[in-house]
Amino acid sequence: MRLSPATFAARSRRRFWLATATLAVMIQAVSLISGGASTARAAFDPAGLDIWVQSSMGAIKSRVFRAADGNTSRVVYALDGMRAREDLSGWEIDTDIAREFTKWNINVVMPVGGQSSFYTDWNAPSTFAGIPPGSGSANGSSSGSASGSGGLQVMSAGPGKSYTYKWETFLARELPAALRDQLGFATQRNGVFGLSMGGSAALTLAAQYPDRFSFAGSYSGYLNISAPGMREAIRVAMIDAGGYNVDSMAAPWDPKWLRIDPFVAAPRLIANNTRLWVSAASGLPTATDGPTVGTVNGMALEALALVNTRAFQVRMATLGAGNVHYDFPGHGIHAWNNWADQALRMLPDLSANIG
DSSP states (O other): OOOOHHHHHHHHHHHHHHHHHHHHHHHHHOOOSOSOOSOOOOOOOTTOEEEEEEEBTEEEEEEEEOOTTOOSSOEEEEEOOTTOOSSSOHHHHHOOHHHHHHHTTOEEEEEOOOTTOTTSBOSSOOOBTTBOOOSSOTTOOSSGGGSSOOGGGTTSOOTTTSSOOBHHHIIIIIHHHHHHHHHOOOOSSEEEEEETHHHHHHHHHHHHOTTTEEEEEEESOOOOTTSTTHHHHHHHHHHHTTSOOHHHHOOTTOHHHHHTOHHHHHHHHHHHTOEEEEEOOOSOOOTTSOSSHHHHHHHHHHHHHHHHHHHHHHHHHHTTOOSEEEEOOSSOOSSHHHHHHHHHHHHHHHHHTOO
């Protein structure tokens, strides 16, 4: 029987909602690549300055922590994970690294927001089946997206849904220019580092903008996203972390997918002689990681990051790279205590290679 266009559309919508509901139930049970397994402390640091930048995405906030000696030449950007919130960076919420970095006379910039963005320029606002996002906060939740499943948020409003994410443009052009104009910050020989999604982005940003970034660090990053199965893992992760569609970021055949893969960017990172700090832990819990569901998830996530990071290490070695420091701790899961420790271990190397 031939269906009318209206009947076909109605059945298609029912299939889509059934598939969405089924996936949401699955995601409630398993959380993938979501950047931040530990419970948030919501620790606001009064030493930070709010810097608002009018960007192609609208007004975007960053938190800035000034170097102890007041210099403007030593600057590092700290990128968040896939559950990035709209009020504060996870680096401020869950760590005290800003205090230590500023003691080393480094200005720390923490961009706020970018949930599930991979800090790249998307092709379109995040939608599913071409259906515009429905009711919800236009700016997203400041805390609700930081925990729990986003599987039921696939049709809700939020950052990157009513507009197109343009995070690469923001981080590489708009934010540095604003910091130069407002605070006098240098726009060359900056550093950039991040965890999980942010670690992947740090390396690809450095590859694309060598004059801007002389140093890049990745903790528990997904550095081989074109490997078999990785795109679908990221698909599920984005749905879980706010209800985002990876196809809105880049289609599978889009050259952009390769452009944001650190594994593919390896030759450029070597040619640029960018100093890199790359780490992933074993996935074995430390004494402070209690026996919880979060710990089990964190173990699995870190194991996946370790496989990706080791693949990147082999790739760089085959190309003769001499510009990378690798750190593979014997214990550590996909959680903030691991990343905070890495940031402090990286600090001397960062200090020697920026400004």
